[in-house]
Amino acid sequence: MKPLSFCLAFLVAFPVLGHEGPDPLGHWTGRSDRVKEGKLMARLGPDGALSFKPRxxxxxxxxxxLFEGAKAKCLLAVDFKTVLKSLPRxxxxxxxxxxxxxxxxxGGVLGVIQDNGDKEKGWILGYDSSTFYFGLATAGADDGDGKMTYLKAKTKYRLGKLYHLVATYDGEKTKIYVNGKAEASTTAQSGDLLYPEAAPYVLGAYQDSNEFHPHHGRIREVNVFGQAAKAEWVAREFAHNEALATEKWNEVEPSFEVLVDPYLxxxxxTSMTVMWHTSLEASSVVRFGPTNACRQTAEGxxxxxxxxxxxxxxPETQYFYRVESRTAAGTAYVSEPATFKTAVKEETPYAFAVISDTQGNPKVSGELAKLAWGQRPSFLLHPGDLVSTGKNRDHWLKHFFPGMRPLINHVPFYPVLGNHEQNAKHYYDYVSLPDPEYYYAFDFGNARFFMIDTNQKVDPASVQFKWLEKELSASDAKWKFVCHHHPPYSSDENDYGDLWKSNKGRHGDLRARELVPLYEKHGVDVVWNGHIHSYERTWRVLGGKAVESGGPFYMITGGGGGGLETPAPTRPFFQNNVRRGHHYVMVHVNGGTLELKAFTLDDRLFDYHKIE
Ligand SMILES: [Fe+2]
Structure with a gap:
């Protein structure tokens, strides 16, 4: 008698929904008799194509x-414009x-959305890692390319438990209700709903042109109306099925696993940051101390x-640490103990490894990281292209992190963004660096490192150029190192003009070269780059000429895993040592002496250089 009971609910709702009564545009129920040949048959509105095996x-x-699996969604329309009749306006x-x-x-329950950088249009009912939200963009809040407001509920959901969610918008006010009660409202949006130029209409996923997050959980019923319900209607709707909210948890236990083991x-x-990634929200506890009993505790x-x-x-002290995460349901992950050492004092020697352009080749990058770890560096410098596709979470989970172990659970890594990071949120989620993270500086021993993002502006009028100028002139560190992905000097064969076809090569990245006057003026010692997948060490370069003293060295250490590149056929003025092949570099510093050693994939030393 389900249809009849719904009619009754609507009749009761009639007076409070608005003067013209309810105006249902879409209605889907997650019942087995509504699924036929891979389709969820709508009671109202478009039928949906299921991309998973329904249970x-x-x-x-x-x-x-039950929505489950990496591809789970119910696609109501590839382009929402084909079902405009069924969408609220x-x-x-x-x-x-x-x-x-x-x-x-x-997480997404139902939506039509494009939220890409500043372009924010559409609407979505969904959830984050702890509560529910409703995101909405309207004509009244449009800043030219749309602006969304994400209104969050207060209830922290329990996994596997059914909740009644309602979002309403009446042209002036947006509200979100959980289990019959209003939990948040905003007047940030007003006027007609603002739809994107193109977007899918999706049930059971958050999907726009560059993001897809499948729902894992139940969808029992969804209704869409073209008018805003009043609080009384919402309360009555909830009351109608209130028993569902008090049922015990879903029998289907969510899986809990560690996705990224601890790293530094x-x-x-005097400090160290420990990070790791679990498949569910869980507690963040680090046990640490001077012995592997790890008796001290820090909680995040x-x-x-x-x-x-x-x-x-x-300072410069060895510690042991291990991590623990426990879910609300009590499932726990406990890591093996590992060591780390705090940064050394200025007078103490140290060493660091340099590996760049690891990209999607964990076999090679893993071997290099193992060899580097064998030399017990104090930390790893990574000049960018950690992964092949920054926006693909699997590239982080399956390539970068497994490849860099065990090195990165014993020493911290200091990265810059390469072009392959795509400035993705995953990068910022996985690193813990001083704001704004895309550029930053750090000290180690008697050196100061200046880390720059050459995917963003570095011309003399740019934020990064001005910051770097200020930082370099203020620094009295014994060694000044700069690190960015794109090389100001490189003899690569075809990234900067094809030198096999003409002799008009640019011999490096001209955008990055705009930073060179700063390096020359402020006594930068070495500039660390990647991007070109080969090894290159220059002579000192000053004023566009190779010199014996006074200018910085430029190092390309891009042979960390990505497909190899070949040097140009002829030698440019700056070139000292160039080599095609996967490699890693070790740098040893003792006061005013620096030793640089480059090793092949079979751990053969192929370049050695000493700077005093
Ligand atoms: Fe690159």
Whole structure:
């Protein structure tokens, strides 16, 4: 008698929805009798194509469709414009019964959305790693390319439990309700709903042109109206099925696993940052101390990507640490103990490894990282292109992090962004660096490192150029090192003009070369670059000429895993040592003496240079 009970609900709702009564545009129920040949048949609105094998979970009075798997979604329309009749225009109500089995930062229940950089249009009912949200863009808040407001509910959801969610928008006010109660509202949006130029209409996923996050959990029912429901209607809708909210958890346990084992970030003389990534939100605890009993405890915010800063440590001291994460349901992950050492004092010798352009080749980058770890560096410098595709989370999970172990759970890595990072959120989620993270500086021993993002502007009027100029002139460090992805000097054969076809090569990245006057003026010793997948060490370069003293050396160490490149056929003025082949570099510093050693993939020394 489901249809009749719904009619009754609507009749009751009639007077409070608005003067013209309810105006249902879409209605889907996750019942097995509504699924035919891979399609979810709508009661109203477009039918949806399921991209996963449907399973159903029974409850006291019905059942839900369980969304699961990496591809899970129900596609209502490839382009929402083909189903405009079924979409709200001026006001809306979305009412849904759903459960979440795996928290996601961007979980989606129902939406039409494009949220890419500043371009923000459409609407979506969804959830983040702890609560529900409703995102909306309207004509009244349009800043030229759309602007979304994400209104978050207060209830922290429990995994596997059904919740009644309602979002309403009446042209002036946006509200979100959980289990019949209004939890948040905003007047940031006004006027007609603002739809993107193109977007899919999707049930059970957050999807726009560059992001896809499948829902894992139940969808029991979803309704879309073209008007804004009043609080009384929402309360009544919830009351109608209230028993669902008190049912026990879903039998289907969410899986809990570690996705990235512990690794280290940003060492100082008195602190170290420990990070790791679990598949669900869980507690963030680090046990540490002078012995592998790890008797001291530091706790960070519960999350999926964990970040705990250990403070008050002694300088150049070895510590042991291990991490623990426990979910609300009590499942735990405990890592093996590992060591780290805090940054050394200025007078103490140290060494660091340089590996760049690791990209999607964990076999080679893993071998290089193992060889580097064998030489016990104090840290790793990474001049960019950590992964092949920054926006692909799997490239971080399956290529970069496994490849860099065990090095990065014993020493911190200091990266800059390469072009392959795509300035992706994953990069910023996984690193812990001083704001704004894309450029920063750090000290180690008697050196100061200046880290720049050459994917962004570096011309003399740019933020980074001005910052660097100020930082370099203020620094009295014994050694000044700069690191950025693109090389100001390179004899690569075809990235900067094809020298096999003409002799008009640019011999390096001209944008990055705009930084060179700063290096020459402020006594930078070595500039570390990647991007070109080969090895190159220059002579000192000053004023566009090779010199014996006074200018910086330029180092390209891009043979960290990415497909190899070949040097140009003839030798440019700056070239000292060039070599095609995968490699890593070790740099040893003792006061005013620096030794640089470059090694092949079979650990053969192929370049040695001493600077005094
Ligand atoms: Fe690159």
């Amino acid at each position: 159903f979970i029974k409850d006291k009075s019905g059942e839900s469709l 001026e006001a809306l109500t979305i009412s849904a019964w759903v459960s979440v089995n795996t928290p996601r930062e961007w 970030q940003f060492a100082t003389k 915010k519960a999350s999926a990507i964990h970040e705990v800063v250990l403070e008050g440590l002694d």
